[in-house]
Amino acid sequence: MKFEEAFKRLNEISEEMKNNELPLEQAVALYSEAAKLVETCKKEIDSAKLTIKTIENNGTE
Numbered sequence: 370m371k372f373e374e375a376f377k378r379l380n381e382i383s384e385e386m387k388n389n390e391l392p393l394e395q396a397v398a399l400y401s402e403a404a405k406l407v408e409t410c411k412k413e414i415d416s417a418k419l420t421i422k423t424i425e426n427n428g429t430e
Contacts, residue, residue: 375406378380382406 370378382403386396 370406370409374407374411379403379406379410410427 382399385391385399386403391399
């Protein structure tokens with residue numbers, strides 16, 4: 370999953386979690402999904418940072 374897709378889904382989950390009538394089981398499932406998406410986004414950001422650092426240090430990709 371691409372960063373943009375994961376980030377969009379995180380926003381959707383955030384909106385869903387605002388529903389006070391959300392059943393606990395569904396809230397826990399959404400939380401679990403969000404945690405995985407956060408990890409995906411973090412890895413993508415870390416990879417981008419490494420690429421930028423490499424470019425800055427070497428002047429190439």
